Amino acid sequence: MSSPSAKRQRTEHASITRSNIWYRDGSVVLQTESTQFRVHWGLLSQHSPFFRDLENIPQPPDEPTIDGCPIVELQDSAVDVEHLLTALYDPTFLSQTALPLAIVGALIRLGRKYDFKNLLDSAVARLTFQNPTTLEEYDNLIADGNYNLTRITSYPGYALDLLTLARENNLGLVLPVAYYRALICDPLQLLEGTKMSGEKLASLSVDDLYRCLIGRQKLVTKQYQPGYTLGWLREWPYTDCRNPEGCGAKRKLKFHSYMDRNTVKAFVMVPSEQRAIPGICATCHQHVTESINEGRKKMWEELPGFFDLPPWNELKNDL
Ligand SMILES: [Zn+2]
Known part of the structure; x- marks a missing residue:
């Protein structure tokens, strides 16, 4: 104190x-x-x-x-x-x-x-509810692929201000999700600060900006590693597909569209991925479902480390 x-x-x-x-x-x-x-x-x-x-x-x-x-x-x-x-x-x-x-x-x-x-x-x-420490609690905040703010009023720049508040007050348990929610903003927004009608509303400290941009790069790289959320897009280890040519082409198309946009999809959920790859065969769909579910758990376990924070079990709020 x-x-x-x-x-x-x-x-x-x-x-x-x-x-x-x-x-x-x-x-x-x-x-x-x-x-x-x-x-x-x-x-x-x-x-x-x-x-x-x-x-x-x-x-x-x-x-x-x-x-x-x-x-x-x-x-x-x-x-x-x-x-x-x-x-x-x-x-x-x-x-x-x-x-x-x-x-x-x-x-x-x-x-x-x-x-x-x-x-x-x-x-x-309130902050902990919106920035939980378990993947299950985080998933409860997501509806139709969108993160829902229910305990705090939203506005442009909210994610950046929240991160700054959590950092300035040593709320270690809040930080992993706070960093994650900030870094999935447009990188240009992170660099320039959030603006509304030309007025600057929110920006990050240099240290937080660094952690967000480096963390973003690490997350994007990691999500395509085998065993992580989208590892199956890069390497497909299964041989039981009923339509290898068709499913392979669809996976390839998806991989390129994600790569081209440099998108953070560390915690993408299966329902939205189903819609994202229409027409994939039932066998492949089962593999994709299991791969995503297992991969996002690994991403979550490692989430604090992307921002140079201690592991989940060592984080604490220093009040
Ligand atoms: Zn298939």
């Missing part, structure tokens, strides 16, 4: 504004950037040992107050603090199925810093 800095003093700002979170019976004023929030010690202390300790520090008599409330200055973004306080005061806030990533990020950053354990756990659970 990073060491938080909060102090009971007031810095003079040119213009200080009051947030809408301003309870007339509040007992403490939080100030960050140029925004003040009047809230209750009791609520902060109930959820955060950090604020419990801070409340118990005697207030020097000459410290400034607002309507008798001590002022606690925080070094966080006002938007993050507003999200945290909304989550504390509004019981329906966290029960929403999907939350914007900015809110999840605020709960993780401030949850770690000030030890709001319950808020932190709920936010990390």
Whole structure:
């Protein structure tokens, strides 16, 4: 946990504004950037040992107050603090199925810093749900070949921002899928950052960009190795095909179309592959099904290593 800095003093700002979170019976004023929030010690202390300790520090008599409330200055973004306080005061806030990533990020950053354990756990659970550690859980997120975001609101650049959030907060268990979801973006998008109407929305750190691009190259190479997801496209070890010429031609066509597009298909699923190779004979189809199912398990086991991460059983969230 990073060491938080909060102090009971007031810095003079040119213009200080009051947030809408301003309870007339509040007992403490939080100030960050140029925004003040009047809230209750009791609520902060109930959820955060950090604020419990801070409340118990005697207030020097000459410290400034607002309507008798001590002022606690925080070094966080006002938007993050507003999200945290909304989550504390509004019981329906966290029960929403999907939350914007900015809110999840605020709960993780401030949850770690000030030890709001319950808020932190709920936010990390959303990220873990969307970035699971087992292939079975990952497959449950896929419908008709598309990855479904249900716990976090999607937007262009989401995958890049999520990866950055997970990296900055040491969420090791989230990282393998976070890297994978980022690297299957268009490489040009990775390099230039996600843009919308000319405005830059999201981009990666140089280190993450490197890991994504190198990881992408490793994944594409590995997926065609024997025993991996698409190894059967490159080498066909079976001899029981009823129509070797026809099936062979179809496999070859498929191989070239994937190679030409340099596509990442590490976790392609059998149903979509069935549609991708229409007309292949039943015997070959059975081999393809088994090969893909076994191959994607191997890819999953090795997924963290593509990004220079420790194996699955050594990964952990460092909260
Ligand atoms: Zn065949």
